[in-house]
Amino acid sequence: RENFLMAIAGIRNRVGMGITGGGFMLTHEVSYRSGDHETRRLANILKNVGILAENLSPQLYLTGQEKLDFNERLAAWGVDRNEPLVGFQIEAGTPAKNWPAEYAVRFLEGVLQQFPNLQVLLLGMGSKNPLPKELINPRIIDLTDKTSLRELMLLMGYLKLFVGPDSGPAHIACAGGVRTVFLYSGTNVYEEWKPLGENASVLRNQVSCSPCHETECPIDGHPCMSGISPFMV
Numbered sequence: 001r002e003n004f005l006m007a008i009a010g011i012r013n014r015v016g017m018g019i020t021g022g023g024f025m026l027t028h029e030v031s032y033r034s035g036d037h038e039t040r041r042l043a044n045i046l047k048n049v050g051i052l053a054e055n056l057s058p059q060l061y062l063t064g065q066e067k068l069d070f071n072e073r074l075a076a077w078g079v080d081r082n083e084p085l086v087g088f089q090i091e092a093g094t095p096a097k098n099w100p101a102e103y104a105v106r107f108l109e110g111v112l113q114q115f116p117n118l119q120v121l122l123l124g125m126g127s128k129n130p131l132p133k134e135l136i137n138p139r140i141i142d143l144t145d146k147t148s149l150r151e152l153m154l155l156m157g158y159l160k161l162f163v164g165p166d167s168g169p170a171h172i173a174c175a176g177g178v179r180t181v182f183l184y185s186g187t188n189v190y191e192e193w194k195p196l197g198e199n200a201s202v203l204r205n206q207v208s209c210s211p212c213h214e215t216e217c218p219i220d221g222h223p224c225m226s227g228i229s230p231f232m233v
Contacts, residue, residue: 001022002016003016003018003022003023003025003026004022004025006025006026007025012027013027013028013049014026014027014028015027015028015030015045015048015049016028016029016030016045017029017030017031017032017041017045019032028048028049030044030045030048035189035191035192036192037191037192037193037194037196038192038193039196058175058176060150060153060154060176062150062154066150066154067154070151070154070155074155077141077143077146078138078141079119079121079141079143080119081158083117083118083119084115084117084118084119084160085118085119085120085121085158085159085160086111086118086119086120086121086159086160086161086162086163087120087121087123087155087156087159087161087162087163087164087169087173087178088104088108088120088121088122088123088162088163088164089122089123089124089162089163089164089165089167089169089170090104090122090124090144091124091125091165092124092164092165092166092167092185093125093167093168094187094215094216095215095216095217096185096187096212096214096215096216096217096222097165097166097167097185097187097225098165098225099165099183099225099228100222100225100226101132103226103228103229103230104230105132105134105135106230107163107230107233108120108135108140109134110230110231112137112139112140118139119139119140119141120139120140120141121141121143121155121159122140122141122142122143122144123143123144123147123152123155123162123164123169124144124164124167124168124169125144125145143155152169152172153172153176156169156172156173156176156178157176157178159173159178160178160179161178161179161180161181162174162178162179162180162181163180163181163183163233164180164181164182164183165182165183165184165185165225166182166183166184166185166187166188166193170182170195171195174195174197174199174200175197177197177199178199179199179201180195180197180199180200180201181200181201181202181203181233182195182200182201182202182203183203183225183228183233184202184203184204185210185224185225186204186205186206186207186209186210186211186212186224187210187211187212187213187214187224188211188213189211190204190210190211203228203232203233204224204228205223205224205225205226205227205228206224207219207223207224207227209224210224
């Protein structure tokens with residue numbers, strides 16, 4: 001897809017990988033190195049055109065007005081930035097990466113009981129299922145579907161901790177230096193997609209069917225995720 005889009009856009013120098021087809025539409029095709037972490041594969045593409053990108057640190061540049069406006073919205077939602085904030089994502093982009101809902105409830109109940117001064121912010125895309133009544137608590141604030149991607153990145157900077165499945169928000173938090181606990185499914189090749197930050201803790205239940213590359217788990221009980229207990233997290 002990307003190779004095709006670059007070609008029809010008339011881009012003069014088109015550098016990429018043709019592993020899934022379309023390599024003939026590139027002016028510089030880079031070999032796909034199986035087993036490499038995804039960031040190393042992308043850095044290798046840049047290296048082939050003379051750009052060294054070994055230790056890139058992500059940065060987000062925001063205006064003072066952007067911060068002011070968003071902080072006002074946080075206050076309206078009841079978020080107290082003077083309290084320790086913990087981000088939690090209930091659902092990932094595909095069901096195969098989701099932690100069981102009952103585990104999430106038990107985990108959050110335990111967190112609120114053990115750490116009475118925390119506020120928990122539910123982040124990411126909105127769930128298709130209503131929030132369980134057990135989680136209706138003034139110290140749990142549902143911000144799913146309420147922030148733009150840029151606002152989510154800004155909000156991550158206020159967190160003490162983020163807990164969630166292998167999904168975009170968890171990788172954003174980790175890349176931004178937030179202590180992050182990944183609840184890792186068996187969907188992907190772990191060595192190719194694992195978080196690289198020293199601030200990341202990964203919890204996995206290794207299963208023989210991994211990597212499956214499925215969007216929904218075909219195994220009863222979803223063992224790769226149900227094997228991660230609330231107590232472990």
